[in-house]
Amino acid sequence: MARFIASRFPVKLTHAAAQLGEMLREAKLPVISAFGFHRFVWKLYAGPTDQKLYLRSDLPSSSDTSRLRQSLKKAGLIGTDPDYGKSVIRVMTVPDLPADEIVCLADPTCYVSHLSAMQRWGLTDRHPERLILSRPDRPTAIMALQAQMDIALKAGEEAPFPLRIVAHPAEVRQRPVMALETKTVGFSVQIRGSHVRVSTIGQTFLDMVQKPDLCGGMAHIIDIWEEHARSYLQEIVSAVDTAHIAIAKSRAGYILQERLGLTNPTIESWKALGQRGGSRKLDPDKDFAPEFSETWMLSLNV
The missing domain is CATH 1.10.10 (Arc Repressor Mutant, subunit A)
Incomplete structure (x- = not known):
């Protein structure tokens, strides 16, 4: 050979x-x-x-x-x-290989997220040109890489190279790439038979109410929740309950309870997080609207 x-x-x-x-x-x-x-x-x-x-x-x-x-x-x-x-x-x-495979091979801390993940899960009929990734911030990424290296190394083996955080270029394999860094990185899963890691179905729904602008906009998101949320209710509730941002729970609670008529004790518990304020809007990218949900303390501006 x-x-x-x-x-x-x-x-x-x-x-x-x-x-x-x-x-x-x-x-x-x-x-x-x-x-x-x-x-x-x-x-x-x-x-x-x-x-x-x-x-x-x-x-x-x-x-x-x-x-x-x-x-x-x-x-x-x-x-x-x-x-x-x-x-x-x-x-x-x-x-x-395609861009989504290459980015995950190049950076073991990242995963496909937001509208790109929605497409992967078959939740949207949109075909985003831009590949959206999520990854930990630098300190968290270094710890994650170190943990992976420690697991990979055998007894008596030392890594001869320093830790390096890969910087994703603006374009990979002729596809535009957007990499988001966050201290509160979400949950992901590797697709079978592929190198691609994608946000879990619950995390994907959570991302929609946290960053609607990266998921096709709130109107598109509501359409998706109305079509698919019943099928993934447990996964959605579990993921949203981990959110560090209270407004995400209020948006999810409003859509699930007031629009879809779905509820459980966890959703009920989110109501305690509501608070009045002009900045509390269903769609963060649109102006405040007078129509209001008293239960979820949200301007219904969609």
Whole structure:
């Protein structure tokens, strides 16, 4: 296998580099991080002892990882990603993937959210050109990455690279990208058979009442809730109950109870959060309207 790979490229590869190149191809990951590349090097060194790879030591050092990376780069097996630059490694022997897959591979802390998630869940008939992502703020993201690294590392293994937070470019694979950072990152789930992480169905409904402008506007949101909220009531109530913003619970409570006639003890408990004020509007992007919900303390300006 090593001889086969080496023969395809003008630069002669060592047995170890050729085997590593084949491991990357078989993994079918078009982009990986520097830490991810090091994990493949570690797996190479930890492989069967009958492989004639002529390794210099039992465990790879940072210089071993760097040397193998340079060899594969010179041979054309890996390169710089056209959108993320040097932030991630592009595996040239693996076919590329759409933007939503690439962003989740490049940044393990982000997930598809808002109108983009609504489309993924089949809640909207709109086809947003912009891919909307949510991710933790920098301190939270660093802690999340550190936790992931600690889980991945084996006994005696050290990460030879510092933690890096990937900056998403304005466009990935010719699709505009908007990345939102928040201290209160929501819940997400990975789509089966895909690298894409998307906000849970409950979180997606919560995002609608927290940031209507990123979900097609409140009028569109009400249409979606009227069509789908009954099917996902438990998930919606559980997610909305975690909201740190009281107005989100008031908006959700109004739609569920006054428009759809749905209620339960949790929804009832949200009424205690209501308070009068000109800024309390069903649609935060429209002017205050005189029609008012006394129960939910909301201007019904939709």
